[in-house]
Amino acid sequence: MGAVSPAGNNLAELSSALRQAESSLRTLSLFSAPVPLPVGEISEEPKEEDLPRTHRLATVAAEEALHNSGAEPDAIVLGGTTGGMLTTEERLRGKQHDPSSFPWHGLITVANHLARTFNCSGPVINVSTACSSSTLAIKIAFDMLRAGRGRRILAGGADSLCRLTYHGFRLLQLVDPQGAKPFDRDRQGMSVGEGAAMLLLVAEDSPPAEAVAEIVGGGLSCDAFHATTPHPQGRGASGSMRAAMEDAGISEADIDYINLHGTGTPDGDLSEARALSRLFGPHVPHASSVKGMLGHSLGAAGAMETIISALSIADGFIPANTGCNNPDKDMGWVPCLSPMRKDTHSVLTSSFGFGGNNASLVLQGKEGDKKHPTTKGLSSLTVKGTACLTGGGDLKQSLGLVGKGRACKGLLSDQEISTQLEPATVRRMKRLPRMALSLAKSARNDAQASSGPEAVFWGTGWGPLSETHDFLNKLEQTGDQLSSAMDFIGAVHNAPAGNLGTYFQAEGPNITTTAGDYSFEQALYTACLLSDQLKEDFLVLAAEEYQQSFSPLFDSSLQADPTPSDGGGALWVTAAEDRRHPKIMPPFLAFPTESSSVIPRLIQSLGGPERIREEIGAIFLGIPGQFRSSAREQLQEFLTITEFQGPMVDYRLWTGEFASASVVAAVLAVQLVREGNIPAPLTYGGEDLPLRDRGILLLGLGEHVTATRITP
């Protein structure tokens, strides 16, 4: 494990601070603000690298976690909400308008940097579900290990302080000007913080000597209630906790310690307290929140608290709920007010994010003889309905254009995107959340579904840029005094997915993956990974919006095509078999490093060259403009080994350049597989190509490499 926090730059300092239980909150000094408030700020030693703060913190924590550990990780799964935002804010204010000044803005760049630094060529996955991000990342890594998708996975999260979050929470009136006092009768709110926390998770037949603790269960849920207010009775929160305990095969009575989310907000703490009473009745175990000591490090909090839970087990002690002097009597129980020595064998830890994204984990001591049943692994999904939006219109219109050899690039107007949407429902939504809702409704109609979805898996490379831009703009214009609360809430990457959860009352997992041009594939991957926990139909979707100031700055691929374009797609799917519909297979994910090509592994994952030639009728190539040269090399290697002769479609020439273009390709491919035919303009042969029971392969090339098959 490795941790950088306001309590210290390594694990030993964190551990020592927990025993002393003194608050590490200090007045903001990282950047100027009209009213500096108490925050969880890290005292970082000055570094010379040209990396943003989040990336530097993540690297230090990862170094500590991987120190002395031998082989490289098989995969990396991170959670985060800010990425390079602090640097982006400074450069925007410095009036830098050059795309080359923003190479580290995207959330995935943190994970990419760790992959390069520590030589990981397996899946490099990034999730962004606000405050629950890194708990979710750990849960995903845990499920990957149980599914046999690697034996060593680096999982965790990192977020730095930045103006967006510091002022955003302040304007939501969720910040305590005196510093967070979780569960205190006089609590006024949270203290924003920063941190980086990384865990090396390994799957072995018996615990390695240096193991600290064992993850034995995880659970996810969605409140489906409101964008920022948690369910007042804590329904979603108790849902994820219960799911985690069931997954671990234990009951409430087995829990020795609960590490609480406890941010210090009046409603949030009360909701969590009610959830605990629902689950544990009058016998709530020892419980504490560390956010009165460290602040709320947003995307890093879940992993930080998982580390603290592991320390609690390994060292036999329970941390105090620093900051609470007069426990709120409405809660019905009292948190641990001072640190205590206790043999702790089973610990429950939870994180509850904006949009009602809830994630919980159960950890136990490594001496336990927990046997994890090997899970089914990643499942294929049956595609019952689809939808897409491009500059050319909806699925029918887009396919009509492409089928005649015409591009469907460009931008629909905001009105055109909103045609199916009720004005009262979308009045607070800007472009991206409207696209997401429109896609979800269309896919549901296409599937002729009358209920559901149970869960939402959402991918977006850049998130809601309109809201992000407008929030930062108003903030700067008012000298950091004011901005829009609605824009802040709407700016988190998972906000569109949270809206879908509330709109459809989808109480199952609500996942957001942000991985640049590979966001859709990662949403699909997590869907395939978690689908055995779902009983009903669910949604996998992705979309991107073109925002005229930010898109050209952040996404260098846009330089390859002068036509501003955006769009997205949605697939209404189920894990159940249904031969009437096409299937989409779990994607192969990899990260090419200098030392290893991933193409041979990719070909092997598809069954080898001969099977590829027999079973694939056409290949849709996802080649982001900024990665053309590496993509060409990868494609060349693929063709040399497989000797594939069929048609290949460089689909960004049709859709335009935007990060989620691959979902449009997937939806078009599903339609063509249904029709059993590739139209002439796509085959280069001048004639239609009957698929004859063959499928279509989507290859994603460039900085990441992905392969997704769609089969009849």
Next chain:
Amino acid sequence: MESLLQELKEKIVSTLNLTEVSPEDIDDNEQLVGGRLGVDSIDVLELVIMLERDYSIKIEDREVGSMVFANLKNLADYVAANKPESSN
């Protein structure tokens, strides 16, 4: 007071993007928060920010907020009573 009421109605409609509502439709005494307009806690925050930005009035107390945003009349009365003399 009439012009202030009208001005506030216009600001509510535009701040909250109530595209289906015209300012004249809002009754001075109808319930704002939780009423037929669908105004919720996020909208209240937005209106608090609007008051600070446009009238230099700060609302930091939840109870004061509940009273001020209960209906248009309360809001107009509070603004008239609390805005600094220099703003128009």
